[in-house]
Structure formats: C-alpha cells, structure tokens
Amino acid sequence: MRNARLHVLLLALAATVMVPALAAAAVPxxxxFHKDIEPILQRxxxxxxRPDNMAPMSLMSYQEARPWARSIKNKVEAREMPPWHIDPKVGVQGFKxxxxxSNDEVAxxxxxxxxxxxxGNQEDAPAPVEFQEFGAWTIDPDVIVSSPPHTVPAEAGDWWGDYIVPTSISTDRYIQxxxxxxxxxxxxxxxLTYAVTDPESPLNDSSSDAFLNEYAVGKNADVYPDGTGRLLEADARVRFSFHYHSVGEEVTDQxxxxxxxxxxxxxxxxxxxxRQLGRVTGELDIPAGQVTRHxxxxxxxxxxxxTGFxxxxxxxxTRQCLELIYPTGSTEMINCANFDFNWHIVYNxxxxxxxVYPAGTTLHVISYHDNTEANRGNHDAKNWTGGGSRTVDEMAFGWISWFDLSEDEYKAELEARKAKTDNE
Ligand code: HEC
Incomplete structure (x- = not known):
C-alpha cells in the first residue's frame, strides 16, 4: 500500500516536469480539443x-471544458485568463x-x-498531467509561522485584510x-507575506514593511541562489495579507x-x-470621471x-509601468503591466x-488610475479619490525586489551580458 502510494507520487512529480511546452505552431x-486545446489547458x-482548487470550475476534460467554451474564448481574448497582466510588447520579457x-494560442x-x-480523436490527447499535491512543503522549514484561523462564510463578499503575527526569532537572521x-x-x-520591522506600525500601514513571499497557485518555494538571502530582523513580525473568497460552504483557513x-x-x-519603491510623494489626486497618471x-x-516587479x-x-532613468539621463522602459486588484501577481x-543598473539610477514608477464608469472595479465613479490605506482609498507604488552589486560585480555582469549578446 505504502509503495503503491509512493509510486503514484513519483509519477505525479515526473508528469509535472514533463508538461509539454507548446511548439510555436501557427494556428491550425x-x-x-484533444489535439490543440487540451495541451494549452494543461500548461x-x-x-x-481542477477539483478543490481556487478556480470556480474544473477544466480537466472535454466534458468539463465544453460548456465553458464561449466564456473561455472571451476570457483569453480579453487577456483576463490566465491571470498574467504584463504587456508583452513593452520592455523585458522572460519571467518565472x-x-x-501566445497570440497563436489565443487564436x-x-x-x-x-x-x-x-x-477530435481521443488518440490525439496528450497524457494527462498529474498535478503535485499543493498542501505540501517543497522545502524543509526551520521555522513555521501560522496565520490565525480565519473562517470564510459559505456566502459572503470577498474579504481583504491583514493579520500580524510574531515570529519566535530574536536575532537577525537571513532567509535562504x-x-x-x-x-x-x-x-x-x-x-502575501511581509516582515514588519517597525514595532509601532499599525495594522493597516505597510509602508515600512519588507516583502517576503507570495502564495500563488502552482508556485513552489522561493529558494534563493547560493550566498543570497533575505534579512529577517530580530523580533520582526510577519504580516499576512489575504484575499479570501467564499465557496458555498463554510471553511476555516490557516x-x-x-x-x-x-x-x-x-x-x-x-x-x-x-520594498515599496517609486512611491508618489504628496497626495494622490484622482478626480471623478478621469483617468489619472501619477x-x-x-x-x-x-x-x-x-529580480521582481x-x-x-x-x-x-488599471496599469503601472517601471522605467529606469540612468545617470546619463537616458531612460529605459522595463515593464508595463495592466492591473486588476483581484490579482496580486509578482513578476519575477x-x-x-x-x-542590471549602475549606481545613481532612478527607478520611475508610473501609475494609472481609472475613476470613470468604464472601470468595472470602480464602486463610485462620482467621488474624488485620494491616497490612504483603506481598500477604498488608493495607492501607487511598486513592490520592487533587487540586490545591490559592487562596482566590480556590476562591470563583470555587463561584460558577461555583452559577450552573450555578441555570441547570439
Ligand atoms: C492562477 C489561477 C488560474 C489560472 C492559471 C487560470 N484561471 Fe481561470 N479563473 C481562476 C479564478 C480564481 C476564476 C474566478 C474569477 C476570478 O477570480 O477572477 C477564474 C475564472 C475563469 C473563467 C470564468 C468563469 C466564470 O464563472 O465565468 C474562465 C472562462 C476561465 N477562468 C478560464 C481559464 C482558462 C481558459 C485558463 C487558461 C488559459 C485559466 N482560466 C487559467 C483562476 C485561474
């Protein structure tokens, strides 16, 4: 019995690794379904x-997917599904x-x-993908910090909120x-989790926090490259920032x-x-009926x-862009991403x-807010809106992840990249 289970687990892991990368074929x-669509759904x-996961319906088979065909077309054409909002036409591409x-897949x-x-023919079907059990650690933690139990009613509006929990760590330590x-x-x-380092920091103010980690479906642990770590200051507390949604039965999550x-x-x-960088200094000023830029x-x-945006x-x-202004005054647009408050996606x-950037570079974060009727997320397009920490107030900054380099490392990095482009 035990061996059989182990066998299944190993098969599952192997299958996860072998999810076929779709050949960039033109549109057939x-x-x-079996030949062209199923591989896209799998990837x-x-x-x-799939059953017992975050999405409202399973798309594991033809029977399950067929009733959703029209809706699938709408969601992928609108680029709302899968949730991934980086603009593929701007700046750096290639994310974890x-x-x-691709456009061909949408078509x-x-x-x-x-x-x-x-x-189509059953024979064309790709081998089913066995997904890894999520509820499992992929690392062997030294310390586990739990959020308090939170009961999500069977039926209720979505809940956004934070819990702050102490850790048992009383010296400065680096996370691997x-x-x-x-x-x-x-x-x-x-x-999302953050290290709260300001002991006075109120529950709803995360401005001095350090971002730690994001829970996202299908994402395993962040394992930092050798010799790289994140600081967890002595006696830091952990902020858990949640978006819970109801699923028709009462569920308690921890x-x-x-x-x-x-x-x-x-x-x-x-x-x-x-850290929160590119914060707008001064008030956000978002008049009713307008799209504003800060x-x-x-x-x-x-x-x-x-390393991440x-x-x-x-x-x-609705949209945010990250630009670098180099010490020479030249600029480079790194990325633009559409924004939907429902999805807090970390683009690593x-x-x-x-x-890579030289000393003296300025990070420039450009944020767009749509306070018109056209914005579906807008609850009251007749009101002026300003900055603040309630969800009905607005914010504008990027959580930016980076590490510093020495001047020598920076030069070596530039050389290495130049050599690589010259060889291409
Ligand atoms: C990261 C998880 C995730 C991925 C990946 C994902 N979805 Fe979804 N999908 C959801 C969630 C959650 C919802 C419920 C609505 C929401 O929260 O936005 C949803 C909603 C939908 C809906 C609308 C259902 C309704 O009730 O009207 C469709 C259609 C859909 N997804 C299709 C797809 C397709 C097709 C793909 C792949 C190309 C995909 N999704 C990838 C999580 C995901």
Missing part, C-alpha cells in the same frame, strides 16, 4: 481549474512561472470555439528559502509561512531586498540587479533577464 485550420489553466498564452482557442468546439502554504486552496485567492534560515551569525554575500521616483545609490494599487488602478524575472 481545424483545431480539436496554462489546469493548475487552478509565466503561463501566459487557436478562438477558432476552436468558432468552429463548434469539436472534440521561503514558502507560503495555503491552508485551504479553495478560499485563499491570494496571500495559512503557514515556512522559512529555511542560514545559520546564526551568517551573512550572505548578497542581500535580497523587496509618477514616483526612487534613486538607487549602488549598482544593482532587479509587483505593481500595487487598489480598485481604481528569469535569472538571465534580471535588469
């Missing part, structure tokens, strides 16, 4: 759209955990739906790996944050920081490497694509 003339949808669809789905969503494990995958729409720590007294060569700037005094606004936020660059 007569797409069928980009089923991680959430990127499940977004394939559209044509499949328009031609009656045929099933970190994972957030949702208690019940059905109700946790997102969970989410855990697991930490693998470097030994006491060890200081890594590179410290990974994540600009925030943060100067980086050391050379460095960006996560736009942060509230209901009215693939290691080879992490943008």
């Amino acid at each position: 003339e007569n797409p069928t 980009s949808c089923q991680v959430c759209h 955990n990127d499940r977004s669809l 394939t789905i559209a044509r499949w739906v328009d031609t009656g969503a045929p099933r 790996a970190i994972q957030t494990k949702a208690g019940d995958l059905r109700v946790v729409h997102h969970a 989410t855990e944050l697991g930490l693998v720590l470097y030994p006491e007294g060890f200081e890594p060569d590179h410290i990974l920081y994540s 600009d925030g700037y943060t100067k980086m005094y050391l050379p460095g490497k960006l 996560q736009p942060h606004m509230h209901f009215l936020g 660059y693939e290691n080879d694509n992490q943008p």
